[in-house]
Structure formats: C-alpha cells, structure tokens
Amino acid sequence: MKIHEYQAKELLAAEGAAIPKGVVVTNAAEAQRAFDNFDGKPVVLKAQVHAGGRGKGQFKGSGKTFGGVKFVTTRDDVGAIADVMFKYPLVTKQTGEQGQRVSKVLVQVAADIAREIYLGMVLDRALAMPVMMACAEGGVEIEEVAARTPEKILKAVVDPSAGLLPFQARRLAYDLGFTAAQVPAAEKIMYALSEVFLGKDCSLAEINPLVVTPSGEVLAIDAKMNFDDNALFRHADIRAMRDEAEEDPGELRAARKNLNFIRLSGNIGCLVNGAGLAMSTMDIIKYHGGEPANFLDVGGGVTAEGAIEAFRIILEDPKVKSVLVNIFGGIAKCDLIAEALVKAGREVGFKVPVVVRLEGTNVDKARAILASMRSELPMIQTAANLTEAAQKAVAAAK
Ligand code: ADP
Numbered sequence: 571m572k573i574h575e576y577q578a579k580e581l582l583a584a585e586g587a588a589i590p591k592g593v594v595v596t597n598a599a600e601a602q603r604a605f606d607n608f609d610g611k612p613v614v615l616k617a618q619v620h621a622g623g624r625g626k627g628q629f630k631g632s633g634k635t636f637g638g639v640k641f642v643t644t645r646d647d648v649g650a651i652a653d654v655m656f657k658y659p660l661v662t663k664q665t666g667e668q669g670q671r672v673s674k675v676l677v678q679v680a681a682d683i684a685r686e687i688y689l690g691m692v693l694d695r696a697l698a699m700p701v702m703m704a705c706a707e708g709g710v711e712i713e714e715v716a717a718r719t720p721e722k723i724l725k726a727v728v729d730p731s732a733g734l735l736p737f738q739a740r741r742l743a744y745d746l747g748f749t750a751a752q753v754p755a756a757e758k759i760m761y762a763l764s765e766v767f768l769g770k771d772c773s774l775a776e777i778n779p780l781v782v783t784p785s786g787e788v789l790a791i792d793a794k795m796n797f798d799d800n801a802l803f804r805h806a807d808i809r810a811m812r813d814e815a816e817e818d819p820g821e822l823r824a825a826r827k828n829l830n831f832i833r834l835s836g837n838i839g840c841l842v843n844g845a846g847l848a849m850s851t852m853d854i855i856k857y858h859g860g861e862p863a864n865f866l867d868v869g870g871g872v873t874a875e876g877a878i879e880a881f882r883i884i885l886e887d888p889k890v891k892s893v894l895v896n897i898f899g900g901i902a903k904c905d906l907i908a909e910a911l912v913k914a915g916r917e918v919g920f921k922v923p924v925v926v927r928l929e930g931t932n933v934d935k936a937r938a939i940l941a942s943m944r945s946e947l948p949m950i951q952t953a954a955n956l957t958e959a960a961q962k963a964v965a966a967a968k
C-alpha cells in the first residue's frame with residue numbers, strides 16, 4: 571500500500587523530523603485561504619498523487635506547462651494554479667498516459683534551498699536486511715544519478731533489532747557533506763526515517779529531497795512510502811491512510827472478494843488457482859510468444875460467486891484479447907469452475923476467446939458441462955493440455 575506525501579511527512583514529523591509548514595486543501599478557495607494564513611509568503615502547491623515525478627509532470631488537456639509541484643508567490647496565482655490542479659489529470663512518468671485525478675493539494679511554505687539530498691530506506695533482498703541509502707545529489711534526477719554513477723549512493727545496513735546506530739548516522743551525515751553544525755539535524759531525520767520504516771513495516775521510505783537551507787536548517791521536503799500489505803493488519807493508523815481513488819479499480823474489486831489480481835502490460839488474461847500455477851502459466855504464455863495482460867489467482871477455496879467476479883474483472887479490461895483459464899481442481903473442483911464459466915459467459919458475454927484447460931477433481935464432469943455449452947457459448951475453447959492451451963490463447967490474441 572502507498573500513501574500520500576503529506577501523510578508520509580506527518581509520520582516522519584511524529585518521529586522528530588523537521589518538515590516545512592503546510593496545509594492540505596481540496597479546492598482553490600481553500601488554497602487561497604491557506605496562502606493568507608501563511609501571511610502571503612511564497613508557497614509551493616503540490617498535487618497529492620501516489621505517483622512520483624510530479625514536478626516534471628503535466629496536467630493533461632490544460633494547455634499549461636507546469637507540473638504537480640509549482641512555486642507560487644501571489645494570491646491570484648494560487649487560485650488559478652490550484653484550479654488547474656483540481657480540474658485536469660496529472661500525467662507523470664509513473665502515472666501512465668491517462669494520468670491521475672488530483673483531489674488534494676498540499677499548500678506548503680516554500681523553503682530556500684542551498685542543497686538537495688536524497689535519503690531513502692529499502693529492503694535489500696540479497697542481504698535480507700533494511701538498508702539506508704543516501705546521495706549528496708538529491709532532487710528530481712536521482713534515478714539517473716543511480717544509473718550513471720552508482721558509486722555516489724552511500725549505504726548503511728540497518729539491523730532491524732537495533733535500529734539505525736549513532737555511528738552509522740554520523741558517518742552518513744559527514745559523507746553527505748553536512749557541516750558539523752548541521753550534523754545533529756541530519757541525524758535526527760535519519761533516525762526518524764529508520765523508526766518509521768521499521769516501526770510501520772515499510773517496504774520503501776524516501777525523503778527526496780532532504781534540503782539544507784542557506785541558514786543551515788535541514789528539512790524533509792518530499793516523502794514517499796510503501797507498506798508491506800501483509801503487515802497492515804497490525805497498523806490501523808496506516809490502514810486509515812488508504813486512498814482507494816489512487817488504486818487500480820480492478821485490483822481493489824478483486825481484493826474485496828479475496829482474489830489476487832495483478833495487472834500487467836500484455837493482452838492475454840490469465841485465470842488460475844494458486845500463485846505457483848500463475849507463474850508457470852505466464853511462463854508458458856511467454857514461451858509461446860504471448861504476453862499476459864494480468865493474472866487473477868482465485869485461490870484454493872474459490873466459490874462460484876468469486877469465480878464469476880474473477881471473469882468479470884478480467885473481461886472488463888479492453889486490452890484483453892483472449893483468456894487462458896488454467897485450473898488445477900483440488901479444493902475448488904473443476905465442475906464448479908466450469909459452471910462459473912458458463913454463468914459468467916451468460917452474464918458478461920464472452921467477446922474474446924476463452925481457452926480452458928482444467929485438470930484434477932471432477933474434470934470429466936467439467937468437460938461434459940463445457941461440451942454441452944458449445945453452441946450457446948462458442949467463444950469457449952477447450953484444450954487437452956497446457957501446451958495446447960497456451961498455443962490456442964496466444965494464437966487467439968494475435
Ligand atoms: P516530485 O519528486 O514528485 O517531483 P517534490 O516534492 O520532490 O516532488 O518536488 C520537486 C522539486 O520541487 C523539489 O526537488 C524541490 O526542488 C522543489 N520543491 C518542492 N517543495 C518545495 C518547497 N516546499 N520549497 C521549495 N522547493 C520545493
């Protein structure tokens with residue numbers, strides 16, 4: 571799960587990080603009032619969307635060139651720019667071309683910036699440990715810096731049972747070029763980041779940029795956090811920060827029915843039971859020259875209702891040109907899946923070929939059901955084995 575910048579900064583502030591003053595608003599008039607309350611000081615209007623790269627984004631269809639982070643100095647401009655932010659979808663490198671609607675804007679007092687630094691924490695899967703990463707060249711180009719000059723990224727491995735240790739924070743702070751007077755403030759932000767990351771079960775937590783002002787203040791200007799979904803049950807405060815408008819509607823619908831749905835970039839829908847079977851189904855599709863559009867894992871104990879919802883979700887995606895149903899009937903018996911397929915076909919209407927490969931408990935019953943439906947549901951094709959199923963699904967998608 572992801573949260574917004576303003577929420578991530580609240581979590582950091584609660585652990586002692588310094589952040590600039592700011593207010594979240596939901597319309598242009600509120601933005602102007604916030605500007606007045608900050609005594610007319612220059613502010614930065616920041617569109618709150620989960621995607622990164624907002625500063626370099628654009629509001630699609632607005633005809634304006636500014637992105638989701640805009641420095642503003644007058645009351646009129648605050649109103650006009652907030653209007654655009656609320657009216658048009660913001661497109662960044664991470665949103666896809668349709669962009670993302672903005673329903674909240676953070677009005678933040680502008681900071682004078684002498685330096686921009688990157689500070690982040692991720693799980694290093696090779697080390698099986700959290701790692702704090704820092705780079706003296708922070709800001710909006712951090713991905714390029716990491717790709718071109720990876721040696722500029724400083725790292726400290728953090729033992730989760732001990733947290734970030736004082737010597738590690740001090741070494742990072744000095745290596746980043748903080749002056750002796752600034753080091754304590756920098757360390758404080760590093761501790762805050764580490765406490766939030768470990769305490770809230772983050773999979774990623776970033777401050778980019780961490781800025782140093784000309785007077786030597788150290789502030790977290792932007793923050794981004796992802797949380798481990800499997801740990802959310804123990805963080806009611808984080809669950810309350812969920813913004814469903816930012817999530818994939820298909821993935822949300824599936825989650826409500828206890829189905830695992832992941833959208834991908836190809837054109838073959840995959841309906842399977844079990845994560846391992848999902849992986850091998852996608853492998854075999856790719857092996858035969860196709861690309862999966864998604865996979866939907868109905869799990870072991872699927873009900874007819876769950877299976878019908880699964881078909882609805884898959885078939886709703888206009889990218890899907892064929893569907894491969896690959897089920898190994900165990901707890902969910904093959905005939906139940908076949909019946910669900912028939913019901914879904916009647917209800918949703920299959921407009922693309924649905925290739926079915928069933929194996930396991932009650933497979934003969936299932937085959938009989940599908941055979942009897944041949945004239946009513948001509949889009950259903952059966953396959954005797956997985957290779958044949960993959961070949962048919964790939965051919966149908968082309
Ligand atoms: P994103 O990473 O999504 O583009 P940021 O919040 O990092 O959004 O903003 C992009 C850039 O805008 C920052 O690197 C910084 O230079 C500038 N900026 C953002 N917020 C402020 C602020 N409150 N004061 C001054 N500059 C800011």
Ligand code: MG
Pocket residue numbers: 709710778779792793
């Ligand atoms: Mg940023």
